Amino acid sequence: MTEGGGTQGRLAVTEKSGVHVVHFLDRKILDESNIVEISKELFDLVEKKKGIKMCLNFGNVQYLSSTVLGKLITLNTRVNEDNGQLVLCAIRPQILEVFKITKLTKLFDIVDDEVTALSHFN
Amino acid sequence: MQEWHEIIIPSTPRARQQTEAQIMKIVGDRGFSEEARFSIKLAMEEAVTNAFKHGNRFDKNKKVIIRYSCNDKNFTLSVRDEGEGFDPSRIPDPTAPENLTLPYGRGIMLMNAYMDRVAFSPTGNEVTMVKENR
Numbered sequence: 002m003t004e005g006g007g008t009q010g011r012l013a014v015t016e017k018s019g020v021h022v023v024h025f026l027d028r029k030i031l032d033e034s035n036i037v038e039i040s041k042e043l044f045d046l047v048e049k050k051k052g053i054k055m056c057l058n059f060g061n062v063q064y065l066s067s068t069v070l071g072k073l074i075t076l077n078t079r080v081n082e083d084n085g086q087l088v089l090c091a092i093r094p095q096i097l098e099v100f101k102i103t104k105l106t107k108l109f110d111i112v113d114d115e116v117t118a119l120s121h122f123n
Numbered sequence: 124m125q126e127w128h129e130i131i132i133p134s135t136p137r138a139r140q141q142t143e144a145q146i147m148k149i150v151g152d153r154g155f156s157e158e159a160r161f162s163i164k165l166a167m168e169e170a171v172t173n174a175f176k177h178g179n180r181f182d183k184n185k186k187v188i189i190r191y192s193c194n195d196k197n198f199t200l201s202v203r204d205e206g207e208g209f210d211p212s213r214i215p216d217p218t219a220p221e222n223l224t225l226p227y228g229r230g231i232m233l234m235n236a237y238m239d240r241v242a243f244s245p246t247g248n249e250v251t252m253v254k255e256n257r
Contacts, residue, residue: 074224075226
């Protein structure tokens with residue numbers, strides 16, 4: 002297992018078995034300024050690593066808005082266009098409900114936890 | 124008798140953050156359940172975002188008028204922008220398969236899903252929402 006990574010502003014990124022695992026440092030991904038920064042960091046990472054295998058760990062996230070959902074959709078599209086893979090994990094029930102209500106559970110690969118996410122890629 | 128509070132804010136992130144924090148504190152102090160607080164926070168966020176983005180077109184000179192009333196049983200919020208308004212019935216269904224990959228258009232749906240009552244003014248530039256404390 003290879004591990005490495007660091008903190009890039011709003012995200013903590015580690016690499017585990019070829020998968021970039023991203024933890025959000027903000028508990029509330031709501032206001033426009035932090036959404037813009039978070040998006041930039043995510044898209045920069047995808048741009049640098051074509052064909053990326055990325056796991057977004059939402060364990061720390063207590064609130065998010067539909068603007069964030071929009072950014073995630075665009076991210077998912079970009080990753081898939083580059084033949085990468087995106088998995089979301091550790092989403093709290095209240096936040097998962099937002100994905101369910103918007104039927105985005107049909108669009109995203111969502112699993113319960115990081116261990117499951119990592120095996121998902123293999 | 125309902126006691127209303129009115130806050131008029133410019134269309135800036137800082138003003139909205141302070142206002143939303145102030146309102147959420149009041150909701151918390153009134154003992155609203157975690158579910159209700161989550162719902163109010165989400166719906167308020169969506170309503171103010173729509174007011175900033177679609178109503179006021181991010182014009183910092185335009186105002187958003189927020190009115191709220193809170194008692195132990197329910198919370199009512201009204202958000203009005205200075206835009207031209209719109210027809211909410213013409214917003215496409217974001218859950219339709221052809222719309223799932225669109226990165227926008229879910230705010231009103233979430234307001235309707237999380238609040239007990241949602242109503243738009245005839246011009247569409249004001250939304251009023253109610254959440255009961257359960």
